[in-house]
Amino acid sequence: MMPRHHVDDDLLLSYAAGSLAEGWSLAVSTHLALCPECRARLAAAEAAGGALLEAMAPMPVAADAWASVRDRLGSSVPAEDRRRPAQAVIPSPLRDYIGGDVETIRWKAIGTAGAQLRIKTSDGTTQVRLLKIPAGQPVPEHGHRGRELTVVLSGAFSDGAAVFARGDIEDADEEVQHTPTATPGADCICLAVTDAPLRFRSWLVRAVQPLLGI
Amino acid sequence: MSELLETVGRTRDVELFEQLFRHFAPRVKAYMARTGSAAAAEELMQETMVAVWKKSALYDRSKGAASTWIFTIARNLRIDAFRREKHPEFDENDPAFVPEAAPAADAAMENVQSVEALKAALDTLPADQVEVLRLAYFEDRSQSDIAAALSVPLGTVKSRMRLAVAKLRSALGGDTA
Numbered sequence: 001m002m003p004r005h006h007v008d009d010d011l012l013l014s015y016a017a018g019s020l021a022e023g024w025s026l027a028v029s030t031h032l033a034l035c036p037e038c039r040a041r042l043a044a045a046e047a048a049g050g051a052l053l054e055a056m057a058p059m060p061v062a063a064d065a066w067a068s069v070r071d072r073l074g075s076s077v078p079a080e081d082r083r084r085p086a087q088a089v090i091p092s093p094l095r096d097y098i099g100g101d102v103e104t105i106r107w108k109a110i111g112t113a114g115a116q117l118r119i120k121t122s123d124g125t126t127q128v129r130l131l132k133i134p135a136g137q138p139v140p141e142h143g144h145r146g147r148e149l150t151v152v153l154s155g156a157f158s159d160g161a162a163v164f165a166r167g168d169i170e171d172a173d174e175e176v177q178h179t180p181t182a183t184p185g186a187d188c189i190c191l192a193v194t195d196a197p198l199r200f201r202s203w204l205v206r207a208v209q210p211l212l213g214i
Numbered sequence: 215m216s217e218l219l220e221t222v223g224r225t226r227d228v229e230l231f232e233q234l235f236r237h238f239a240p241r242v243k244a245y246m247a248r249t250g251s252a253a254a255a256e257e258l259m260q261e262t263m264v265a266v267w268k269k270s271a272l273y274d275r276s277k278g279a280a281s282t283w284i285f286t287i288a289r290n291l292r293i294d295a296f297r298r299e300k301h302p303e304f305d306e307n308d309p310a311f312v313p314e315a316a317p318a319a320d321a322a323m324e325n326v327q328s329v330e331a332l333k334a335a336l337d338t339l340p341a342d343q344v345e346v347l348r349l350a351y352f353e354d355r356s357q358s359d360i361a362a363a364l365s366v367p368l369g370t371v372k373s374r375m376r377l378a379v380a381k382l383r384s385a386l387g388g389d390t391a
């Protein structure tokens with residue numbers, strides 16, 4: 001089944017331009033791996049890059065530029081010997097960031113329901129993690145500032161009237177107060193990228209309540 | 215240029231590659247100079263052109279113009295050099311990759327033939343959309359940076375980007391939905 005919730009054009013453009021930070025780009029590329037429709041839409045944004053490059057005023061290169069490039073022309077890229085498993089749930093490049101597929105993940109519990117895995121990128125402006133929400137459970141209610149991108153990898157969650165299944169991406173900003181809930185039947189695993197630390201408000205409040213005596 | 219690049223990939227002909235170099239190197243250098251010093255731009259241009267040569271066998275004209283393919287190589291090297299970040303990309307040979315239901319070979323060929331139409335469409339974009347494209351493609355500015363630089367709300371930057379992409383896509387003969 002093809003995804004039904006797609007990447008907005010502004011994100012595709014920023015991704016194609018190369019001005020989107022690595023964390024967001026990881027969410028976009030995960031959706032792209034699962035969505036032929038958005039890959040076709042990406043083509044226009046990348047072609048714009050080509051056309052803009054073509055239209056640039058040429059800048060003189062060093063006098064010996066061609067000579068030094070010619071000296072560096074070795075053989076072509078060696079035949080790819082990249083190892084790929086026979087099948088996988090999590091698509092590349094996300095799987096490469098994790099270092100393996102779902103069964104290799106060492107989840108850390110969050111609150112009483114669910115688990116997470118933090119994913120490291122070179123980009124300090126985003127927070128990237130995998131979330132595992134038990135079937136039928138709400139994603140621990142989270143307040144966030146700024147944007148949040150969520151890509152479903154397995155299972156599904158519903159948010160209001162919308163259902164997000166494998167490959168679907170949800171793009172929420174601070175104005176959205178949402179309560180995503182994993183659909184019954186299977187745990188939901190998703191990639192969540194935010195630009196401010198996710199605060200799992202309800203379990204945080206639960207943890208703090210006894211201290212405050214409320 | 216696209217045919218030339220494909221031929222270089224197949225024949226490994228250094229003299230043909232020199233023609234590509236003469237055309238693209240000054241443009242790639244100009245692109246790099248938008249975010250770096252002239253010396254860094256020269257070095258990154260050379261690195262880009264060496265990568266173009268090495269990867270040229272992977273270039274497929276049916277998937278896009280030479281300028282587009284070279285742009286993506288230059289873009290990734292720029293991100294690596296100036297931001298020390300990666301540009302995560304899907305892998306068509308990955309087992310979890312979802313291929314197209316029906317290969318749209320004709321649409322792809324159309325893409326290549328529409329490069330001129332795309333350039334024409336870029337020329338007709340309103341100035342405020344061109345400004346946003348310039349900041350995103352050449353100056354490595356994030357959406358919120360662009361909003362701050364132009365003193366407009368973030369939502370305005372997003373909608374200018376969406377309008378520009380919709381227009382470019384229709385110039386390429388694609389679906390505008």
Ligand SMILES: [Zn+2]
Nearest residue numbers: 006007035038
């Ligand atoms: Zn999509």
